[in-house]
Amino acid sequence: MQTVTHFVGIDEVGRGPIAGPLTVCACKVSYTFDFSRFKGIKDSKKLSPKKREEWFVKISGFRARGELDFAVSSVSATEIDKIGVAFAIKKALSRALETLSLAPESTLIKLDGALQAPEKFFFQETVIKGDEKIPIISAASIVAKVMRDRHMARQAKLYPLYGFEKHKGYGTKEHFRLIRKHGLSPIHRKSFCRNLQR
Numbered sequence: 001m002q003t004v005t006h007f008v009g010i011d012e013v014g015r016g017p018i019a020g021p022l023t024v025c026a027c028k029v030s031y032t033f034d035f036s037r038f039k040g041i042k043d044s045k046k047l048s049p050k051k052r053e054e055w056f057v058k059i060s061g062f063r064a065r066g067e068l069d070f071a072v073s074s075v076s077a078t079e080i081d082k083i084g085v086a087f088a089i090k091k092a093l094s095r096a097l098e099t100l101s102l103a104p105e106s107t108l109i110k111l112d113g114a115l116q117a118p119e120k121f122f123f124q125e126t127v128i129k130g131d132e133k134i135p136i137i138s139a140a141s142i143v144a145k146v147m148r149d150r151h152m153a154r155q156a157k158l159y160p161l162y163g164f165e166k167h168k169g170y171g172t173k174e175h176f177r178l179i180r181k182h183g184l185s186p187i188h189r190k191s192f193c194r195n196l197q198r
Contacts, residue, residue: 004108004123007031009136010096011112012089013044013144014074018192019162019185020152020169021074022085024092025144027059027136028069028100031108037062041138043131044145056146059139070140071099072147077189084191094118112137159185 007029014022044052062068073095075088083091097117108123112130127134131141149168156165161182167175169187179188179196 003106004031005106006102006108007033007136008097008100008102008107008109009111009130009134009138009140010093010109010115010117011044011131011137011141011144012092012115013141013148014169015085015089016171017169017189018171018175018179018196019077019164019188020155021076021148022080022088022092023072023074023144023148023151024089024096025070025072025140025147026093026096026100027140027143028102028107029067029136033067035135038135038139041135041142043129043138044141046132047142049149052142052146052149055139055142059143068139069100070143071096072144073099074148074151077187080189081191089115097121110134110137112141155187159187161185 008026010024010026012022012024014020041055059068063070073092075092080088093115104120104122107121109117109121110130111117111124111126113128115126117124130137152168153165162178162185163174176196179193184190184193
């Protein structure tokens with residue numbers, strides 16, 4: 001059996017929103033990485049925005065020192081409308097892995113939920129609630145969430161009528177109300193909003 005040299009965690013955010021991109025993060029460490037340095041890390045959904053930012057800074061620090069690397073890939077609302085969420089996830093996941101330039105024969109991949117890596121990565125395991133159980137997946141979850149949230153905050157400045165900085169594109173009552181009032185923006189997923197279009 002080939003010796004495993006790298007350990008990768010993968011998670012996605014933005015599967016369910018009605019606006020904005022879907023984002024996947026692949027986070028890579030050496031197989032000898034000391035995971036005690038991730039003590040206290042949690043799934044991004046269970047952290048406050050402030051705590052997520054703090055972890056993002058810490059993870060970015062590991063990256064700056066060459067102790068960790070991550071790659072983030074997003075698929076736009078327009079493309080999600082064309083190819084669907086399932087294919088969008090596959091596309092973003094494959095691009096993130098390609099960016100990390102991994103050797104499939106020496107990489108162990110852990111994925112959250114129902115995610116799957118390309119078949120060439122034969123050392124892979126999908127873990128239900130992996131973002132709660134496996135620190136490297138938690139790290140990927142945090143990076144993906146922070147970067148997508150920052151993107152949506154920037155979009156809020158371009159499309160100020162929709163409150164993207166608050167709901168990040170998710171289908172809140174206020175978001176639905178604003179769509180009914182103003183119609184759809186260019187970053188809304190039209191396939192998710194068919195019953196809301198004026």
